[in-house]
Amino acid sequence: MNINILFNSPLLGIKMIIRLIIFLCLLAPLSAQADEASDVAAFNTVYGEYLDLVNTSKDLDAAIISAEKVYKLAPRIYSKKSFEYAVITYNLANLHDEKGSIFENENEKRALKLYRDYFKIIDKLKIPQDLDYIDKYFAYTTTAHNIDSDNVSKRHEKKLIKIAKNLNLADETKAALNFKLGKLKIRSQPSKNAAKYFNSAHKLYLSAHGPDHLKVADALFWLGIIQTSKENDENANKYYLETLRIYELNLKDDTDLPISTHVFLVNLYETVGKTEEATKHVLATAVPDSDDTRYIRPLYQAPLVMPKDIPNEIESYKVVLNFTVDKAGHTKNIIVTETDDVLFNENSIASLKKFRFTPTIKNDQLIEKNDVSLTMNYYTLSRYLPPRRLFDPSSVWFQ
Numbered sequence: 001m002n003i004n005i006l007f008n009s010p011l012l013g014i015k016m017i018i019r020l021i022i023f024l025c026l027l028a029p030l031s032a033q034a035d036e037a038s039d040v041a042a043f044n045t046v047y048g049e050y051l052d053l054v055n056t057s058k059d060l061d062a063a064i065i066s067a068e069k070v071y072k073l074a075p076r077i078y079s080k081k082s083f084e085y086a087v088i089t090y091n092l093a094n095l096h097d098e099k100g101s102i103f104e105n106e107n108e109k110r111a112l113k114l115y116r117d118y119f120k121i122i123d124k125l126k127i128p129q130d131l132d133y134i135d136k137y138f139a140y141t142t143t144a145h146n147i148d149s150d151n152v153s154k155r156h157e158k159k160l161i162k163i164a165k166n167l168n169l170a171d172e173t174k175a176a177l178n179f180k181l182g183k184l185k186i187r188s189q190p191s192k193n194a195a196k197y198f199n200s201a202h203k204l205y206l207s208a209h210g211p212d213h214l215k216v217a218d219a220l221f222w223l224g225i226i227q228t229s230k231e232n233d234e235n236a237n238k239y240y241l242e243t244l245r246i247y248e249l250n251l252k253d254d255t256d257l258p259i260s261t262h263v264f265l266v267n268l269y270e271t272v273g274k275t276e277e278a279t280k281h282v283l284a285t286a287v288p289d290s291d292d293t294r295y296i297r298p299l300y301q302a303p304l305v306m307p308k309d310i311p312n313e314i315e316s317y318k319v320v321l322n323f324t325v326d327k328a329g330h331t332k333n334i335i336v337t338e339t340d341d342v343l344f345n346e347n348s349i350a351s352l353k354k355f356r357f358t359p360t361i362k363n364d365q366l367i368e369k370n371d372v373s374l375t376m377n378y379y380t381l382s383r384y385l386p387p388r389r390l391f392d393p394s395s396v397w398f399q
Contacts, residue, residue: 039076046070060099067092086121089114090136097143102187108146115140129163131173137163138180145184157181175204175215182222198222217246221261228264233272240265259285263299266356270300282329282356289362293372296325302354307343310380317341317378319348325357327366337373348376 050066057063071092078084093114100107119140127133141156160181164174182197202219209215224239240261247258262281269278278300287295310317320338323331331352336345352374360369 039073043070043073043077046073060095064095064099067095081121081124083122083125083127086118086125089121090118093118094139097139100146102146104147108143112143112147115143130167134160134163134177142184145188171204171208175201175208178204179219186222186226195223195226198226212246212249214246214250217243220246224264228268233268236268237265240268266299270356278356279328283359283366286359286361286366289360289367289369293369295358296360296369296372297358298355298374299329299358300356302351304351304376305347306378307347310343315380317344317380319344319376320373321348321352321376322371322373323352325359325369325372327359327368329356329359331355331357344378
């Protein structure tokens with residue numbers, strides 16, 4: 001119908017014109033309501049699919065694709081300044097964060113941006129900075145650290161500590177936060193920034209639980225690792241021994257934590273040439289006799305020198321050795337059973353003589369274990385070396 005013709009027609013009465021105007025005015029909101037209903041229906045469908053994937057499937061990629069659809073449709077339903085939109089943003093960030101793990105990659109970069117957007121929204125909404133806020137902000141801090149672990153801003157860490165202080169949290173809760181920050185920082189700068197967090201965690205755990213609690217031992221264990229990295233052997237020894245005392249007081253003999261501490265003490269003593277002092281801790285790692293020699297593990301691996309004049313065109317070399325582990329974890333009767341180049345044999349044998357292994361127990365007695373084998377892999381090209389650490393090109397991996 002031509003509207004101009006209707007309004008210009010002398011046959012159209014005033015009442016009809018008024019009715020037509022009212023009708024036309026109602027058309028626009030009805031159309032808008034229909035569009036909005038369609039948007040809500042589409043959003044609910046996509047959101048339902050997302051919830052099903054998150055709750056029932058282990059397919060992380062599918063969950064991210066679904067969450068991205070929810071995120072894209074959300075502005076049609078919620079304001080970008082709303083709490084609901086913030087929650088959707090955080091959930092998507094968390095999925096990308098899980099996919100990205102602890103490495104710098106596109107998923108972590110996407111997670112970092114989304115976390116940043118989330119906190120911009122909830123800070124403007126003045127959402128209380130409670131324990132839930134701390135947990136989510138720690139995820140944000142971790143992702144920032146993964147993107148640039150060596151130069152990450154301390155602003156995030158300071159904010160977390162400030163919030164915890166303002167909340168007047170219990171010592172146990174503050175200790176847990178410091179411990180998590182220590183674990184985060186030790187990945188990049190173990191001798192510098194991590195120590196202050198583990199020291200704070202240790203003091204707070206002492207205040208909360210006393211000197212014999214397992215969490216006190218956990219903090220001491222990491223302080224020992226930091227002192228080892230700084231080659232402060234005396235302090236490292238002190239921390240490890242106190243850790244071991246607490247573990248043995250609280251845990252059964254077959255648990256991993258005391259064994260791990262014994263292993264670190266073996267490495268500490270062997271590194272400084274205190275072989276006899278290492279023996280006590282070697283014996284504490286003894287395993288029951290078995291036909292499977294994989295349980296005979298190297299506790300200390302002596303450095304190995306790459307032979308001279310090895311051509312770099314060859315990417316790797318392998319030497320397989322067979323030997324006996326005596327009652328104290330020392331090696332003897334070493335022979336080479338397979339080699340890629342005889343030039344590696346002498347160095348391999350010399351190194352293996354300095355190794356310490358888990359001893360074997362049979363009928364409650366220590367025994368020698370024969371026919372143990374070890375593969376030494378030599379990699380000559382730097383591109384095969386693990387990133388972010390300074391390695392000598394003659395680095396060796398043991399199997």
